[in-house]
Amino acid sequence: MAFTLALVQFQTRLGDVMTNLERHLAWIRQAKDRGADVVAFPELSLTGYIVQDLVPAVACKPLQDDPVFGPLLEASKQVDLVVGFVEEDRRSRFFNSVAYLSQGEVVHVHRKVYLPTYGMFDEGRFFAWGDRVAAFDTRFGRFGLLICEDFWHVSPPYLLWLDGADVMLFPMASPGRGIVPAEERLGTARWVETVVQAYAGLFTVFAAFINRVGFEDGIHFWGGSAVYGPDGARLTQAPYHQEALVLQEVDLRALHRARARLPLLRDERTSLFQRELARILEQRGLPKAPPRV
Amino acid sequence: MTKPSLPFVDLSINTDxxxxxLVDFIRTEITRAGFKRAVVGVSGGVDSALVCFLTAEALGPENVLALRMPYKTSSPESLEHARLVIERTGVQSRTVDITPMVDAYLERYAPDADRVRRGNVMARMRMLVLYDHSASFGGLVVGTGNKTEILLGYTTLYGDAAYALNPIGDLYKTQVWQLAEAVGVPEVIVKKAPSADLWVGQTDEGELGFSYRLADQILYRLVDERYTPEEVVAQGFPEEVVRAVVERMRRNHYKRIMPPIAKLSHRTVGYDFLYLRDWGTG
Structure with missing residues (x-):
């Protein structure tokens, strides 16, 4: 099974969902014309990233009759979509979410489980914490979605791996920073690329990050969206600092070859991991985050 | 002079x-606000020279107005260096002598003002001229303060610290020198001793009491790397300079933030009314 994955990095209009929806639909048409089967957008692609007090005003529900999701679900009859949005649940909790849409249906919604609330980040102030990490089946294979900070922690990609994800897509909005020491890339670009490439190789899966571009006040997003293959090689990368649509054929038969050569998945000792994790948590009393429901 | 034995961190940047x-920043943030032009106060110093070069690159030189605003005590060299910047970048320019405005006030209402007060009046008069030209030229005022002077508070509140956006406020002075050289700011401007030129013979480093190279090393450790002042001293940096830097940073913090509003209601500007300036644009 092979399919063509499109990554779209673009500038959003902060807090203007309908304008951003139009931009999505235009990019989707372009990607479709160029042969895409799946089109993935960055984190909070429908709203902009630093939404702060705009959160309740820009929230939507991934339902057929929603004015934002209606047109997206219609577009998903042509091509599968990954979009980022502020999700309001039935009890008006607001999540930083991404949805996978296909054939007019919502296949999966991932709610960000790690909300960075330190340094320049303040997501925990505005969003509720997601509490689930799960892979899901698509017409192109089993996928997993994580959002930005989720994959700065090693456990969510690991869980997706064990849950059967062969394609991991990581929408993100990474503020560019780190100019010392002087390198070709920003410090954040170097780190994200290193980590996602490592996941592809360590889990023998396809892994891609989709990072936005443009500015919000003085904050700059660096783009550089990339796809890595199950041998850890970089397959394609969008340019830094500018809007772009890049396409990459994802041939899942490469998984067969990679895992024949390097049987990391076969040899993964999940029972040992589970037993030792239980022992460590019991004996060492590691700090537990407050319950997130 | 700094001791060569100090463990200097290489603060060099990838200038490309x-x-x-920064060019993208200037272009994006000015155009999304509904403008396509900018106004820059060009003093003849390296900070404003760099900003003028970057802004000209971002918007096209025809969309940039460089203002030279000398006072009678300003060094002729400053005016000449500002002319060099205007010539090299090809931006539009105007010279506004602030002497009659400054003196009209000082002679009548503040004849005994010391040089710091006089310097502040000049800086704020320049702000007034910049903002009036912002309206007449239809461009946003681009700021020229660097990270070193912002952190040290070596700036006049509502004077040179007033601007619509600032491309170089996260670059230390030593990084400004490097970037200025890379974008083509004339060497004579990059190499000269930094001066606010508010009185004859004034130099930044003379007034601060330490060099920018040394200050940048200390600030980088304290601010970017989160070392304690004690740890910086233990690394061999002179204690009196470390103390002076820490104290300047603390004492001048008010210049870096919006003034506090007394909170009375459930929702108050500055505390829990949180929107980016770029709200609804882009």
């Missing part, structure tokens, strides 16, 4: 990368 980001 930083230039790209």
């Amino acid at each position: 990368l930083v230039r790209r980001i």
Whole structure:
């Protein structure tokens, strides 16, 4: 099974969902014309990233009759979509979410489980914490979605791996920073690329990050969206600092070859991991985050 | 002089990368606000020279107005260096002598003002001229303060610290020198001793009491790397300078933030009314 994955990095209009929806639909048409089967957008692609007090005003529900999701679900009859949005649940909790849409249906919604609330980040102030990490089946294979900070922690990609994800897509909005020491890339670009490439190789899966571009006040997003293959090689990368649509054929038969050569998945000792994790948590009393429901 | 034995961190930057980001920043943030032009006060110093070069690159020189605003005590060299910047960048320019405005006030209402007060009046008069030209030229005022002077508070509140956006406020002075050289700011401007030129013979480093190179090393450790002042001293940096830097940073913090509003209601500007300036644009 092979399919063509499109990554779209673009500038959003902060807090203007309908304008951003139009931009999505235009990019989707372009990607479709160029042969895409799946089109993935960055984190909070429908709203902009630093939404702060705009959160309740820009929230939507991934339902057929929603004015934002209606047109997206219609577009998903042509091509599968990954979009980022502020999700309001039935009890008006607001999540930083991404949805996978296909054939007019919502296949999966991932709610960000790690909300960075330190340094320049303040997501925990505005969003509720997601509490689930799960892979899901698509017409192109089993996928997993994580959002930005989720994959700065090693456990969510690991869980997706064990849950059967062969394609991991990581929408993100990474503020560019780190100019010392002087390198070709920003410090954040170097780190994200290193980590996602490592996941592809360590889990023998396809892994891609989709990072936005443009500015919000003085904050700059660096783009550089990339796809890595199950041998850890970089397959394609969008340019830094500018809007772009890049396409990459994802041939899942490469998984067969990679895992024949390097049987990391076969040899993964999940029972040992589970037993030792239980022992460590019991004996060492590691700090537990407050319950997130 | 700094001791060569000090463990200096290499603060060099990738100038191509930083230039790209800052030019994009100026263009994006000015156009999304509904403008296509900018106004820059060009003093003849390296900070405003760099900003003028970056802004000209971002918007096209025809969309940039460089203002030279000398006072009678300003060094002729400053005016000449500002002319060099205007010539090299090809931006539009105007010279506004602030002497009659400044003196009209000082002679009548503040004849005994010391040089610091006089300097502040000049800086704020320049702000007034810049903002009036912002309206007449239809461009946003681009700021020229660097990270070193912002952190040290070596700036006049509502004077040179007043602007619509600032491309170089996260670059230390030593990085400004490097980037200025890379974008083509004339060497004579990059190499000269930094001066606010508010009185004859004034130099930044003379007034501060330490060099920018040394201050940048200390600030980088304290601010970027989060070392304690004690740890910086233990690394061999002179204690009196470390103390002076820490104290300047603390004492001048008010210049870096919006003034506090007394909170009375459930929702108050500055505390829990949180929107970016770029709200609804882009």
